[in-house]
Amino acid sequence: MNGAMNSFLRFYGFSLVFTVVCLALAGWYGWYATGTIAGTAQILWIVAILSVLEISLSFDNAVVNASVLKEMDEVWQKRFLTWGIAFAVFGMRVVFPLAIVAIAAGLGPLETVNLSLNNPQEYERIVSSAHVGIAGFGGAFLSMVGLKFFFDMDKDVHWIRSLEEWLSRFGALPAAEIALLLLTIWGISTLLPDAEALTFLISGILGLVTFIAVEGINTILELKEEAAKLQGAVVRSGLGGFLYLNVLDASFSFDGVIGAFALSNNMVVIALGLSIGAMFVRSMTIHLVRKGTLAQYRFLEHGAFWAIIALGLIMLFSAKVHIPETITGLIGAVLIGLSLYWSVRFNRKHGAELDPTA
Numbered sequence: 001m002n003g004a005m006n007s008f009l010r011f012y013g014f015s016l017v018f019t020v021v022c023l024a025l026a027g028w029y030g031w032y033a034t035g036t037i038a039g040t041a042q043i044l045w046i047v048a049i050l051s052v053l054e055i056s057l058s059f060d061n062a063v064v065n066a067s068v069l070k071e072m073d074e075v076w077q078k079r080f081l082t083w084g085i086a087f088a089v090f091g092m093r094v095v096f097p098l099a100i101v102a103i104a105a106g107l108g109p110l111e112t113v114n115l116s117l118n119n120p121q122e123y124e125r126i127v128s129s130a131h132v133g134i135a136g137f138g139g140a141f142l143s144m145v146g147l148k149f150f151f152d153m154d155k156d157v158h159w160i161r162s163l164e165e166w167l168s169r170f171g172a173l174p175a176a177e178i179a180l181l182l183l184t185i186w187g188i189s190t191l192l193p194d195a196e197a198l199t200f201l202i203s204g205i206l207g208l209v210t211f212i213a214v215e216g217i218n219t220i221l222e223l224k225e226e227a228a229k230l231q232g233a234v235v236r237s238g239l240g241g242f243l244y245l246n247v248l249d250a251s252f253s254f255d256g257v258i259g260a261f262a263l264s265n266n267m268v269v270i271a272l273g274l275s276i277g278a279m280f281v282r283s284m285t286i287h288l289v290r291k292g293t294l295a296q297y298r299f300l301e302h303g304a305f306w307a308i309i310a311l312g313l314i315m316l317f318s319a320k321v322h323i324p325e326t327i328t329g330l331i332g333a334v335l336i337g338l339s340l341y342w343s344v345r346f347n348r349k350h351g352a353e354l355d356p357t358a
Contacts, residue, residue, distance in 0.1 A: 087250075
């Protein structure tokens with residue numbers, strides 16, 4: 001029991017401390033804003049619900065993060081937890097919605113903060129009005145992450161065998177996944193009004209270009225490292241993976257930030273709740289890497305990437321039809337749960353002596 005508790009605290013201790021600090025700030029803010037115990041309790045409750053929702057909706061994010069992070073050296077893993085969390089918590093949960101409002105309303109930074117604190121209804125309206133662009137960008141990027149995993153000729157481990165083997169064959173066609181995504185974006189744009197269709201197309205293309213750019217930077221850095229190794233230099237870098245992970249995390253955050261307005265339109269409350277969830281996602285990522293969970297459970301990674309494709313498509317289609325976050329989270333949980341079950345069944349069938357990564 002003590003060993004399990006020590007292990008839990010080793011991976012999640014900082015997240016627990018961070019949670020206590022955020023809840024304390026929420027309590028102070030609730031009393032400052034409402035001056036009543038009931039009002040303070042309501043704000044604490046919303047912060048707690050937002051944090052739980054963020055954690056439950058982001059497990060696939062943690063699994064995919066771990067699949068990238070396991071290839072990085074320990075220095076960059078630590079930087080992902082430190083520098084990366086600053087970007088995830090402060091950048092995406094605070095600066096991002098403020099930037100949307102500032103650009104959409106033509107306001108300065110201080111005016112935007114003042115609007116978020118003193119006129120939260122208008123602040124929510126402006127953020128929500130940018131949903132079509134956010135859906136196009138985030139949906140395109142996430143869809144490419146998932147498609148890239150399955151459109152791979154070298155992929156020899158398959159969970160949904162017939163479908164994944166069929167998709168892997170398309171890896172021989174250069175940019176097949178890009179063509180498929182562009183056709184999907186165009187098809188959805190035909191369902192939208194002209195003004196929204198143009199916004200959706202542009203943002204979707206920018207999401208695709210961002211993915212290609214991040215992949216390109218990663219490839220260039222890897223080539224430079226290989227060249228340095230051939231000359232006898234010791235190179236251990238993870239800059240490309242670090243950039244990729246932070247863009248990926250940002251794409252996951254888009255839907256959560258917008259969806260949080262269903263519970264509250266208060267910037268402080270949303271930032272505190274989502275930040276707690278973001279910290280636990282980081283801890284889950286490190287836990288999966290340190291424990292070698294992806295190697296132990298053969299198909300878990302596959303389930304996460306299918307969940308990402310589902311999330312990407314949901315984000316794209318949400319430009320036309322609102323899809324509740326509960327359904328999004330449920331689809332991801334079911335896919336990951338099924339992949340975990342199949343992994344356990346595979347291990348039992350083939351025995352502990354079989355390497356599940358083979």
